[in-house]
Amino acid sequence: MAEANHYIVTNGTIIDVEREESFLGSIEITGTKIKRIYKADECLPASISTIDATGTYIIPGLIDMHCHIRSEFAPHFLASGVTTVRNTASNVLMIKDLIEAPLDAPTPRVFSADRMIDGEPGLWGPTSPGNLVTENPEIARQEVRRQVVAGAKFIKVYGWANREVIQATVDEASKFGVEVACDLIHSKNVSALDAAELGVTWFEHASGFVQELYPGWYPSADQAEWSHINWEEPDEIMIQELCEQMLRYNVKLCPTLVLIDQANQYPDIWDPKNTVTNSLEEHDILMSHWRSMSKQVDVIKQQLANQHTFTKIVAKTYFDLGGTVVPGTDTPALIYTFPGMALHRELELFNEIGMTEMEILQAATINAAKSINIHNIGAIKEGYIADFIVLNENPLESIQHTKSIHRIVKGGKIYSQEEILEHIPSKEKSEQQMVEFEKRWEIVIGQ
Missing domain, CATH: 3.20.20.140 (Metal-dependent hydrolases)
Incomplete structure (x- = not known):
C-alpha cells in the first residue's frame, strides 16, 4: 500500500463531474489533498513517485x-x-x-x-x-x-x-x-x-x-x-x-x-x-x-x-x-x-x-x-480532499460499472478493498465501544 504523502496517480481517465467531461490525466496528491491535476500533454515532475492507472476510470468518492x-x-x-x-x-x-x-x-x-x-x-x-x-x-x-x-x-x-x-x-x-x-x-x-x-x-x-x-x-x-x-x-x-x-x-x-x-x-x-x-x-x-x-x-x-x-x-x-x-x-x-x-x-x-x-x-x-x-x-479538483475511486470500467458507459472498484483513495491514502476490510472491528471491540457509549450517555442524561 502506497503511503499517503506525496505521489501522482498517472494516466487514468478522470471524470470531471463539475464540467461534465472526462479526459486522460494524472492527479498529484500531497498529504490529504489534491495538489494538482495534469492533462495528458503536460509534463509531470520527475522527482515524485507515481502510481500507474492506465486503463482505469477515476471518479470522486x-x-x-x-x-x-x-x-x-x-x-x-x-x-x-x-x-x-x-x-x-x-x-x-x-x-x-x-x-x-x-x-x-x-x-x-x-x-x-x-x-x-x-x-x-x-x-x-x-x-x-x-x-x-x-x-x-x-x-x-x-x-x-x-x-x-x-x-x-x-x-x-x-x-x-x-x-x-x-x-x-x-x-x-x-x-x-x-x-x-x-x-x-x-x-x-x-x-x-x-x-x-x-x-x-x-x-x-x-x-x-x-x-x-x-x-x-x-x-x-x-x-x-x-x-x-x-x-x-x-x-x-x-x-x-x-x-x-x-x-x-x-x-x-x-x-x-x-x-x-x-x-x-x-x-x-x-x-x-x-x-x-x-x-x-x-x-x-x-x-x-x-x-x-x-x-x-x-x-x-x-x-x-x-x-x-x-x-x-x-x-x-x-x-x-x-x-x-x-x-x-x-x-x-x-x-x-x-x-x-x-x-x-x-x-x-x-x-x-x-x-x-x-x-x-x-x-x-x-x-x-x-x-x-x-x-x-465531491469532485476531483485542486485543493479538494483526495477522495476518489479508481474503476476498472467506464461508469459513463454503464452506471453498473461503479462497482468495478480497483482502488479507493480516502484522504490521500490508497487502499484496496481487502485492506479496508481488514479494519472490521472484532465483536469484543464493538461490545466494548457500546459499554463506553452507555457510560458517556449516563453522564449526559444525568446532567
Whole structure:
C-alpha cells in the first residue's frame, strides 16, 4: 500500500463531474489533498513517485446521503467506494470514533444527526438514546440545543411528531444555521407540504408526498380503503403540481429507492456477490438480522410496496424541475441494504427512472456535497480532499460499472478493498465501544 504523502496517480481517465467531461490525466496528491491535476500533454515532475492507472476510470468518492452507520460495518462503506455518509439519526456519542476519525481513516467521513425527535407514543418506543418522544415544543427546543452542542450537523424529526413540535424544532435549529430533515413515511397528520410550510428542508424517502395527495393514507391504515388507487400508474399531473409547490420551498429529496426495491424483489434480491457482500456473510454482519426481518417481508410489501413506483415518479419529476435529488440507502433498514454496496443499486435505480450516467454521478458526488454545504469533497479538483475511486470500467458507459472498484483513495491514502476490510472491528471491540457509549450517555442524561 502506497503511503499517503506525496505521489501522482498517472494516466487514468478522470471524470470531471463539475464540467461534465472526462479526459486522460494524472492527479498529484500531497498529504490529504489534491495538489494538482495534469492533462495528458503536460509534463509531470520527475522527482515524485507515481502510481500507474492506465486503463482505469477515476471518479470522486461516492456519498450515501441516508444511512445509519455503525463501527461494525463502517469499513464496508469505504470498501464500496463510499467515502462520505450522511448519518440520518442514531446518537453522535455512539459513533464518536467515526465522526472524529482522521481524514485518511479506513472508514467513511460522517456527517451526522443525533437522535430523532418523534411524537407520542414513539414509533420506535419511548425516549431512548436513539429517539426523543415528546408532544411539548419547549422540550423539542431544548433537545435541539443539546444536539447542536453535542455535534449534530442537522436535526431529524420523525413521522409522529406534531406540527407544534416540528415548528419549534425548525425555529430553534434555524438559530444555529442547522437544517431539519423529516421522515414522514408513517405520518398520519403531517404531509410533505405541511412540513415544507413549517420550514423543513430535507424529505427522507421523499416521504409525505403520498399523504398530501391522499389525505388519510398511511402505511398501517387499512389498505383496502385505498384499493381504488392505481399505485403502479399514479396521477402524474397531481404529482407534477405537488412537486412544483415543493420546489417553491427549495426542499431536498433523498428517495432511498433501494430500500423498497430489495423488499419487492425478495427472495430474488439484488446481491452483487462481491468482496464486500462476501465479507458481510463471512463475519455475519447484519446477515442474521436481515434473514430474521425477511420473515416480515409480506407485511413490508403490504404497507410500503405501493409507494415504490410513486416515489420513483416523485424523484424524477422533482429532478426534472431542477430540484435537489440525491441518492441514499437507509442501510441497514429493512432487508439486505448492504453497507456501501446498496448505494450502487440506488444509482442503478436512478438510471432506471431516466437519469443519465453523468447526472447520477453528479447526484452522488458534487451535488450531494453541495446539498449539505461541504465544499471540499465531491469532485476531483485542486485543493479538494483526495477522495476518489479508481474503476476498472467506464461508469459513463454503464452506471453498473461503479462497482468495478480497483482502488479507493480516502484522504490521500490508497487502499484496496481487502485492506479496508481488514479494519472490521472484532465483536469484543464493538461490545466494548457500546459499554463506553452507555457510560458517556449516563453522564449526559444525568446532567
